[in-house]
Amino acid sequence: MIVTTVTIHVKKENVNDFIKASIENHRNSIKEPGNLRFDILQSIENETQFTYYEAYLNEEAVKQHKDTSHYKLWKETVEPWMEIPRTGKPHRVIAPADAASWK
Amino acid sequence: MIVTTVTIHVKKENVNDFIKASIENHRNSIKEPGNLRFDILQSIENETQFTYYEAYLNEEAVKQHKDTSHYKLWKETVEPWMEIPRTGKPHRVIAPADAASWK
Numbered sequence: 285m286i287v288t289t290v291t292i293h294v295k296k297e298n299v300n301d302f303i304k305a306s307i308e309n310h311r312n313s314i315k316e317p318g319n320l321r322f323d324i325l326q327s328i329e330n331e332t333q334f335t336y337y338e339a340y341l342n343e344e345a346v347k348q349h350k351d352t353s354h355y356k357l358w359k360e361t362v363e364p365w366m367e368i369p370r371t372g373k374p375h376r377v378i379a380p381a382d383a384a385s386w387k
Numbered sequence: 388m389i390v391t392t393v394t395i396h397v398k399k400e401n402v403n404d405f406i407k408a409s410i411e412n413h414r415n416s417i418k419e420p421g422n423l424r425f426d427i428l429q430s431i432e433n434e435t436q437f438t439y440y441e442a443y444l445n446e447e448a449v450k451q452h453k454d455t456s457h458y459k460l461w462k463e464t465v466e467p468w469m470e471i472p473r474t475g476k477p478h479r480v481i482a483p484a485d486a487a488s489w490k
Contacts, residue, residue, distance in 0.1 A: 287440075289392070289438065303481055306481055307481065307482050310481075310482040314483075323480070324481035325478035327477075327478055328389075328478060328479055329476070329477070334481075335478060337440065374432070375429055375438060377426070377427075377428060378429055379414075379427040
């Protein structure tokens with residue numbers, strides 16, 4: 285399993301639109317066969333900062349996500365709303381170690 | 388719901404012990420009634436850097452976690468293994484919005 289945490293700084297005036305686009309991205313991404321979780325979080329201390337928590341079965345599933353039409357639409361829509369480019373950090377899973385605990 | 392992401396930099400010589408202590412902390416924490424998830428991740432790009440993904444029902448459940456004996460034991464055991472003090476960042480949940488999708 286691979287979990288990517290993505291940190292996104294959004295322009296203040298685009299926060300509400302970004303939340304709507306994120307919910308739509310969540311709804312589509314969790315339907316991908318290799319997806320385990322796709323959580324959308326908003327920092328409590330700084331409401332313009334968001335974290336995506338994207339858990340996938342393997343590298344291939346991560347790659348397939350980036351080929352979906354919903355990912356491409358999301359990227360095109362929200363990139364102009366970002367204050368700075370987003371950063372993604374990939375992780376291996378220590379616990380829970382079984383994929384069934386993720387889906 | 389509240390999700391805290393905790394970033395922990397571990398001294399190289401303590402990485403294996405830290406992983407063992409983290410698995411034990413995970414096993415105990417997911418049994419807490421207010422806990423939804425307690426994922427342990429290791430950065431792929433830097434194997435001494437870990438992320439805890441701690442999802443709780445509410446503030447009260449977060450507070451109760453810090454009162455458990457397993458939290459206190461974990462803290463006492465692993466703090467000397469940290470390269471720098473850990474940092475925790477609290478978030479509100481945008482999606483999935485229903486608690487049932489978290490447990």
